[in-house]
Amino acid sequence: MPEFLDLHSKASKALRAAAEAAVRRHGLHLGQDHLLAVLWRQDGSTPGEVAAALNVTTPNVVKAATRMAAAGLLTRRRDDRDNRLVRLWLTDTGRALQAPIEEERRHLEDQITADLSETEREHLLSALAKIHRSATALLNEMS
Amino acid sequence: MPEFLDLHSKASKALRAAAEAAVRRHGLHLGQDHLLAVLWRQDGSTPGEVAAALNVTTPNVVKAATRMAAAGLLTRRRDDRDNRLVRLWLTDTGRALQAPIEEERRHLEDQITADLSETEREHLLSALAKIHRSATALLNEMS
């Protein structure tokens, strides 16, 4: 039971639960806010583009988009020029969530990092970045 | 898109993928190694005990146990004295995985934290612990 992996797993779980609760207050499920964030930045993105932006697989985006379309957050429309493509367009409901969700996310980050000094926070970010690089490199050299 | 949440999310995903690949080399799925770890420490634990030890819900353990029983890693047996209880017992196969899996996990932690100095590592652990506490406190005061 290595120290870091164990602690990271626990922290991750708690963080995930907190994020879930925060976003659910606005009728969303975890991860849907990320998908919306892509559309807020570029409305009319395709599932493939969204998947690439979020580092998830395309089927995952398709499934989420289906649920979110049913929830009235976005609509699907095929591209006129290239009929293979599907474009996801925000509804007014989906667009209206941007401000509250972004505020909620900022608030969550503030609460989560409240116990950290500024230098602690910087060190944490830099260490996390190194972890991220190592893990990504590990994945690449395996595949 | 707050800095820490975003970075943590990315690092988490990469770490998860790396752990998945590491454990899959031994025929396991992600999370099953944690369940096994509980049984390595205390064979014959009940699903509820395992769930409490792993901070997951009981149905989750039940489902995982069903798959792992099918995979020949453990067996189910009802408790003789209290017939409500079910106890999970390791098979030889499940027991034999302890050394290789623990080694794999140590190796993964070493690779992941290779770029960190000793003080960086300590600071990371302490910061992660604070994050964990904050997130847990946040969850409690919400529920």
Added chain:
DNA sequence: GCTCGATCATTAACCGGTACACGATTTTGG
């Protein structure tokens, strides 16, 4: 102009996680 390969979304099947409802058993209180 037509075929063959590349590209894209979708579906199905699986795993880990959750909440909720259900049923069986044990324990407690009267």
Added chain:
DNA sequence: CCAAAATCGTGTACCGGTTAATGATCGAGC
């Protein structure tokens, strides 16, 4: 002793994630 409450495992249904297979469409080359 017996009814009511607490405990425990399980089933169902959902969400996020994956891989692999399918099907439609577009583009390049002959």
